[in-house]
Amino acid sequence: MGWGHNGGISAGNHQEPPVATPELERILAQHRRDPLQLLQILIEVQAHEGWLPPATLSAVAEALGMPRARVESTASFYSFLHTRPSGEFRILFSDNITDRMLGNQALMRALCDKLWLEPGKVSEDGLVSVDTTSCTGMCDQGPAVLANGRTITRVTPERIDEMAHLIRRRVSVGDWPPEWFHVEDNIRRRDVLLDHGLAPGEAL
Incomplete structure (x- = not known):
């Protein structure tokens, strides 16, 4: 997944009850109100x-017994979490040197x-927003995008044309062409670092 600052929350929102x-x-009960589950809780709440409205962040902080600033900073750090309304379709282009x-x-x-x-803006009808995110880990299969959190590799102008068509028709991302989401396993040889059963301390 890609990370990056998503614009944060405007001043004063921390006053929201x-x-x-x-x-x-x-969701909180499912995760036993465990502060260590903060990120997963935010992901599920956003889904x-x-x-993630300001009042929701306040409620999560109160339920987990955490400073609101910590919850807010977590929500603001990850580009796949949205502290502002986003489109029904959220398209994030991986933006690093190889993608460029x-x-x-x-x-x-x-x-x-x-x-x-x-x-960086939401369409007037609230249908779609397009922005950038940091590296998605698909540098060898770029250009890559995240469509509602799902990775699409090897984006081409032809795929962009079809993507726009699917979005305008409000076709769920889950019903987009499955080959778009194919991720190749480019690990060709497993060796000591990846597949060797070292006993604790042996590597030293």
Whole structure:
């Protein structure tokens, strides 16, 4: 997955009173209100609500007995967590040197042009948002994007055309062409570092 600062939360949002919905209570109970499960809790809450409103962050902090600043900083750090409303379709282009060499910027501009929106913003109808994220770990299979959290490798202009068409038709990401999500295992040879049963201390 890719990480990166997603813009944070505007000043004053930390004053929002906590609002614990039944679904949030269910998620918290499922994870036994364990502070070590903070990231997974935020992921699941966002999957239900679509983003992480300030009042929800306050409720999570209160339930876990954590400083709100810690919850907020966690939500703001990961680019796949959204502290602002995002589109029904959230498209994040991997943005590192190898993706740029493979043309990710032109591909992102092409998608934005086809969907009539600016990078980093949500379309007026709330359908889609397009932005960048840090390395997705697919440098050998780029350009890569995350579509609602799912990795798409080897993006081409043709795929961008079809992606725009699917988004406009509101086709669920799960129903997009399965070959788009194929990730090759490029580990060709397992050796001592990957597949050797070393006893504790032997490596030293």
